[in-house]
Each structure stands twice: as C-alpha cells, then as structure tokens.
Amino acid sequence: MAVGLPENIFITKLDAAANWARSNSLWPMPFATACCGIELMATAASRHDLARFGAEVMRFSPRQCDLLIVAGRVVMKMLPVLQRIWLQMPEPKWCISMGACACSGGVFDTYAVVQGIDRFIPVDMYVPGCPPRPEQLLQAVMDMQAKVRRTGTVMGREFAIRDMPAGPAPFDSDERYRIEDTRLVQLGGFSAAATSAGRGATQG
Amino acid sequence: MTDGRVPAGVSDGLLVWPLSMPLTPVDTLETASAEREYVWTLNFGPQHPATHTTLRLVLTLDGEKVLNAVPYIGYLHSGFEKLGEHLDFNQYVTIVDRMNYLSPLANEIAWHHTVEKLLGIELTPRCKYLRTILAELMRMHDHLLNLGTTALDLGGFTAFLYFFQQREHIYDIVELASGQRFHTSYTRVGGVLFDVNTDWINRVRKFIREFPKVYDEVDRLLTKNRIFVDRTKGIGYLSREEVINFSAVGPVARASGVERDLRRDEPYLAYADLDFDVICSRGGDCYARYLVRMQELLESLKIIEQAVENIPGGPVNIGVESDMVLPSKPSVYRSIEGLIQHFEVIMPNRGYDVPREQIYAATESPNGELGFYIVGNAETRAYRARTRPPSLIHFSMFPHMIRNHQLSDVVAVLGSINIIAAELDR
Amino acid sequence: MVCLTELQQKFGSQIVESHFRDNRRIDVPASTLLPLLTSLKTDYGFSMLVDLTAVDWLEYDGATDRFSVIYLLLNMDSGERLAVRVPVNLPEAVLPSVYGLWRGADWMEREVWDMFGISFSGHPDLRRILMPEEFDAFPLRKDYPLKGRGERHNFPVITRSGS
Numbered sequence A: 001m002a003v004g005l006p007e008n009i010f011i012t013k014l015d016a017a018a019n020w021a022r023s024n025s026l027w028p029m030p031f032a033t034a035c036c037g038i039e040l041m042a043t044a045a046s047r048h049d050l051a052r053f054g055a056e057v058m059r060f061s062p063r064q065c066d067l068l069i070v071a072g073r074v075v076m077k078m079l080p081v082l083q084r085i086w087l088q089m090p091e092p093k094w095c096i097s098m099g100a101c102a103c104s105g106g107v108f109d110t111y112a113v114v115q116g117i118d119r120f121i122p123v124d125m126y127v128p129g130c131p132p133r134p135e136q137l138l139q140a141v142m143d144m145q146a147k148v149r150r151t152g153t154v155m156g157r158e159f160a161i162r163d164m165p166a167g168p169a170p171f172d173s174d175e176r177y178r179i180e181d182t183r184l185v186q187l188g189g190f191s192a193a194a195t196s197a198g199r200g201a202t203q204g
Numbered sequence B: 001m002t003d004g005r006v007p008a009g010v011s012d013g014l015l016v017w018p019l020s021m022p023l024t025p026v027d028t029l030e031t032a033s034a035e036r037e038y039v040w041t042l043n044f045g046p047q048h049p050a051t052h053t054t055l056r057l058v059l060t061l062d063g064e065k066v067l068n069a070v071p072y073i074g075y076l077h078s079g080f081e082k083l084g085e086h087l088d089f090n091q092y093v094t095i096v097d098r099m100n101y102l103s104p105l106a107n108e109i110a111w112h113h114t115v116e117k118l119l120g121i122e123l124t125p126r127c128k129y130l131r132t133i134l135a136e137l138m139r140m141h142d143h144l145l146n147l148g149t150t151a152l153d154l155g156g157f158t159a160f161l162y163f164f165q166q167r168e169h170i171y172d173i174v175e176l177a178s179g180q181r182f183h184t185s186y187t188r189v190g191g192v193l194f195d196v197n198t199d200w201i202n203r204v205r206k207f208i209r210e211f212p213k214v215y216d217e218v219d220r221l222l223t224k225n226r227i228f229v230d231r232t233k234g235i236g237y238l239s240r241e242e243v244i245n246f247s248a249v250g251p252v253a254r255a256s257g258v259e260r261d262l263r264r265d266e267p268y269l270a271y272a273d274l275d276f277d278v279i280c281s282r283g284g285d286c287y288a289r290y291l292v293r294m295q296e297l298l299e300s301l302k303i304i305e306q307a308v309e310n311i312p313g314g315p316v317n318i319g320v321e322s323d324m325v326l327p328s329k330p331s332v333y334r335s336i337e338g339l340i341q342h343f344e345v346i347m348p349n350r351g352y353d354v355p356r357e358q359i360y361a362a363t364e365s366p367n368g369e370l371g372f373y374i375v376g377n378a379e380t381r382a383y384r385a386r387t388r389p390p391s392l393i394h395f396s397m398f399p400h401m402i403r404n405h406q407l408s409d410v411v412a413v414l415g416s417i418n419i420i421a422a423e424l425d426r
Numbered sequence C: 001m002v003c004l005t006e007l008q009q010k011f012g013s014q015i016v017e018s019h020f021r022d023n024r025r026i027d028v029p030a031s032t033l034l035p036l037l038t039s040l041k042t043d044y045g046f047s048m049l050v051d052l053t054a055v056d057w058l059e060y061d062g063a064t065d066r067f068s069v070i071y072l073l074l075n076m077d078s079g080e081r082l083a084v085r086v087p088v089n090l091p092e093a094v095l096p097s098v099y100g101l102w103r104g105a106d107w108m109e110r111e112v113w114d115m116f117g118i119s120f121s122g123h124p125d126l127r128r129i130l131m132p133e134e135f136d137a138f139p140l141r142k143d144y145p146l147k148g149r150g151e152r153h154n155f156p157v158i159t160r161s162g163s
C-alpha cells in the first residue's frame, strides 16, 4: 500500500469485481421437469444443502434468475417453453444441463424426446448421470462459479463471441438418413401420415 | 406465455418457428369468457413451482374464484410405452423406474409382478419378503415427499426438510441394496439383482427405530396446525361415488371412503402373511388425504418391521433351470454349463418361452393401482406394454375438484392428489 | 360372477370367453359393445372402469384385426375383474364412447385416440392429449418408427450471442 490509499480501499479490475460478485450470488432457476428435479430438490434440502455455496435462492420466475438448471428430459411439447424461459432471463445468464436426458436424451431415444437441449439453447455446463448425485450438482455449481470468475467480463464479451450452437445440428446425419428412409417406405406403402414426415424432412 | 408469438431473437430467416407448437389456444374458454367480460384466464404452468413437475392448467377466474380449470398434459410425454415394445423384460425395468420417480422401486415391482404372472413364475419366499420390504419403503418414500412438498406449498418449510432427511435414509438403504440411490433397476425376472446382507437388515432396523421420532415431530407441526388445517379442510371434496366413477384407486380413493387396497384384496408378494390395516377416511377432502397418507406411513413401518423380522433364508432368485435368471458368477467363470446359461439369458436372439397371451396385473403402488397390460409374442420383450397410471386418473378429476374454490386452493389440491408428470404422460 | 350364457342370450352368440391365469376376458363385436357394457355396469355391478387401452396387431402373427380395444372392468363390491375386448379395423376405426357410463373414460379415450387414432363417437371433447395438436401421426401404431420422423427436432436454434 505504498501508493497511500486510505484503509479499506482496494484497486482491482472492473471485470474481476463483477465476476466476484456474480459468481457468489448465482440465483438458480430450476427448470425441473422429471426425475432429475427430485435430485435437484435433494440438493437443496437438508443433507446436501446447496445454501453452503451461495446458490440456494431458487426463484421460479426467469426474470429474477441468472442460472438456468435444466433438470430432466425436455420433450417436443416442452422445448418452446424452455426456449422462452431462456430468452426471458436477463443477462448475464448461464445454463447447466443436468442429467443424461438434458445432455443427450439419455435412455429415451424416442419420437418425443429432444436429444439434448444444447441443440436448441446454449449450455455452459453438463452434469452427467441418471440422475446425477447431489454431490455432482454441487460440484457443477462450484465449477460454474469458477468459470464465471475465470472468463466473465462486465460487458458480456465472452457471450457475444459464442455465435454457434452449443450442440450438434438438430438434424444430424443419422437423423436425416432415418427420415429419408421412413419417407421412402411411406411413398411405397401406406400414406396415412406422409405429410408429417415431409414436414420433418424439409427442415433438415 | 399463451400467445405462440415468435420471441425476439429467433426470427433469423433460416429458421421456421414451429407452428406455435405447444400452446394451442383454448377455444372452449374463449366462448365462456366472451359472455362474461370480468372473467379472466390464468395460465398455470407448465413451469410452475407448485406443480413440481410439468403440467399446465388454464384457469378461468372470477376474481379469486376458479370457475373452470382445463388441464393440458403431455409436457413430459417421452414414449415409454413405445420403448416397452423395443426393450426386453429386464431392460424395460430401467424405463419403468423413471415413471413414478418418487418411488422407482415400486414401479419395478409392479412391472415384474405382471411379467412374472405372464410367464407363470412363483417367486422364492425370500424374494417375496424382500420385495415387500422395498415396496413399503417406497410407499414411505413417496408419501414423505408428497407430504413434505404439500406442506412446502402451503407455507411450511420445516416439515419438508424433516421429511427429506428421512428420505435420504431410505436412499441410503436402497443404495446399499442395489448400488444406485435413485433409479435402482433392482428387480429382475424371477428375482432381484443381488441378495441383501445382514448389514442391510440392520440398516432397515435402524430406520424403523428412528423414523417415529421424526414422524411425531412433523405430526405435531402439521396435523393440528391452524393454517394447514384451514387451507386443506373442506377443499377439493370428492364423494365415494365420484371417486369410483372416475376410476381412482389408492390413497385418494381411500380418503373418500372406498375400502379397497390391492394388498389386502388381491394379496401379492408376502402381504397375505403380514398383519396391517387398510387406512380409510370418510372426509374426502385434502385434509383427509393428508391424514390417510400420514397413517399409511405408520402402517408401512409396521409392515416393514414384520417383514424384516421374518424374512426367510434361502435363495433370492428362482432356480437357474428355469432359463430365466442369470447363474451365479462363480459358475459362469468355472463351468461351461454356467457360461452357456449366461449367454442364453443375455443374448437377444435366445431367451425363454413366453406365452402368446395377454395379461393384466396390478399392484398397490404408493399412488394407487399401478397395473400393466402386457401382450406376449413368443419373444422376451412385450408386444405391447400398457401402463395404467394412477396419476392420469387422479389428474382427470382435478377440474371437478377445483371448481368454485379459491385460486390459492389450487396448490393444496394439486399437492393432495400427488401428480407425477412422468407417470401422467409416460 | 357374470354368467356367459346369460350374456350370450342377451347379446348374441358372438361373445366368446377365455381365461389366462386369473384374468377372465370376453371378446365382443363392436356392434354390441355399448349395450353390453351398459348392462355390465347396471346389472352386474361393474362400477369401475379400471383401464381402457388398445393394441395394434399389425406385426402379430396370425392376427385378423388391426386393433383391439380393451376395457378392464372391476366390480367394487365383489372385487371381480373382467376384460372386454373388442376388435376395431381401419379405415373407419370408431367405437361408441363410454364416457356416459364412466367419467374416468374421458382421458383414457383421448389417449387411445392420440396414440392409435381410434376415435370414439359421442365423446364430448376428443382432442389430442399427450402429443401437440399439430402432430399428425399416431405414435403407438406399429408402423410409426420408435425414433419418430424428425418431429422432435423441428425447432429453431438459439445461440448464445443471439439471446
């Protein structure tokens, strides 16, 4: 303190100050759809106590939150809701994708389940497991804090450069082959729902 | 959230917003509210703290009074039944786990109960007792969370924390038995994955000893709590006839005076040997459902206590000569017969005889009658695996229960019928 | 116990009974379904419709019908169970609704409509229940693939910089 600053005054970078504040007051928005939501509850409840890490202020309104925790599978009917909630959250915001289903569809490789939310919304942190143990989620929250501290900027420059989707293209090659296949089968045979295949395929 | 408009930021030319997909306007409500202009519509969910899962209600309100409620479900429809047609009897157990995720093992037991009935398997006594203990632990598991979150929604946080602590003990018990704390995938055709040891039995005994203390505490917190009673008594009334007409079985029905419990009426597993009471109430309201669940916790504890003390010895799986269970590991490693047997069970193109028949069998799951309708087709997977989900039936009663109540009663009623979205939508 | 001969006298001899383990089933043609179920409810005390579901027989060897719809009934007083199976065929897969007999049939019929495309005449509100309204296939039919036809990924992508 040779410069002669008065006591209780620190010099730091604005970014570092903002990151310190942001990382220690993450307000999660629990988007709990399925079984992982119960583990999310367990993380916040008596034994594991998320409050120890400064992230217990669960708010169910997206306007008040900055950490979206997607816990559970997201299906066709739910995805637009998820997107809207993500868009409603104010900046800066982060997203944790909790559980195999949210990350990749998990055991549900079926017609209704979106195979990983990162195809449609940006994701910062993935937590594997079905369901992840509460300890894993705690670790993810701590990692998230470390990441905010490491990469954050006041103006959100680290977000602006991420202009590519986080996950694979919605219609990856596998899916496109399969759609083509079913369409061929349909053209040859029954045509009860040929239109639906058409709609799906033109998107790819 | 009801208008399906394109949100700002996603309208870049390449992408087509999908026909306002989930949020179809509610035309039935439009006509109703056109007549009376002061009536307004409130969208409740699909993401709402009190739903705990994903379901959506469109409420028509006159001030605070609910004139009508239209539930929309399917926000968690993940194709369980279609998957059941593609996975074999043992693989599908991992999927049924995820159906009612408050009590995963109860679903496994129900699924394999039906499969074993289709195959005509008689379980060993030890397995019957073991599954009984687990089924009852799961009933407590389910009721604990349900009661805890009901209290949480009605403003009592403490009961939730107390009960969740007990749930953690049950998690530990099932983890010790199966290796996974949540989705255990523990039952197999003709038995279970591994046998349990004395350590496990002692753990269960310890739980039985310690649970009543916490129970008493919560009982004192809630049962005579003025606020809790005021918010649940007389709310969401269902008469006995309505319950039967709406097809409900389980705690919800028993709270309305329907004396039916599959454990007593169609005994399965070891329930015939055990002594327990069927808890009923004539109240029919949310408070009665709360009381029934609270009492069932004690009954379950009683059942577990008897079963743990009387659990027979012997093998936990049926004999390997049935071709349906895996042989023991030493025999797989040390003998050619064991190895062949192992492959016979594991390989998808081998398997055992399955009758080309249809069967319905049900167990009393924590939420009510959980049944499966299986069509067998001479292969080790089901041709059709239909679930009879109690949550679907309970939720279909909801508009009837909530009509002419206050808006704040919605959470009380929702909590008291214990809707699990994954089971509701499958 | 419901007596089969009694039912046959009332509703024609096409009614067939079968047993498997403890399940008792009767097969009836679609034409006598509603009167039969009404009589089962009022005269024989089957006060609860436990479940209502359907099976698609497309890939089942030796099946003669495309679908069957199964009504699982329960007599609340005696605990007797009975399954009533009725065949349904395309193109006009229509059955009378039992909503008037059991309110519980409401959502179950909607689900069968949603999943199999079997419609129920007289149902007050037969909409899709689990799938979105815009979905135009019937997922539990055997000719619909497990992984769908790409509907699940038909959404816009949001990137981080764009949100």
Ligand code: SF4
Residues within 6 Å of the ligand: A034, A035, A036, A037, A071, A072, A073, A098, A099, A100, A101, A102, A106, A107, A129, A130, A131, A132, B098
């Ligand atoms: S990852 Fe597993 S626990 Fe989580 S929602 Fe999916 S199935 Fe459930």
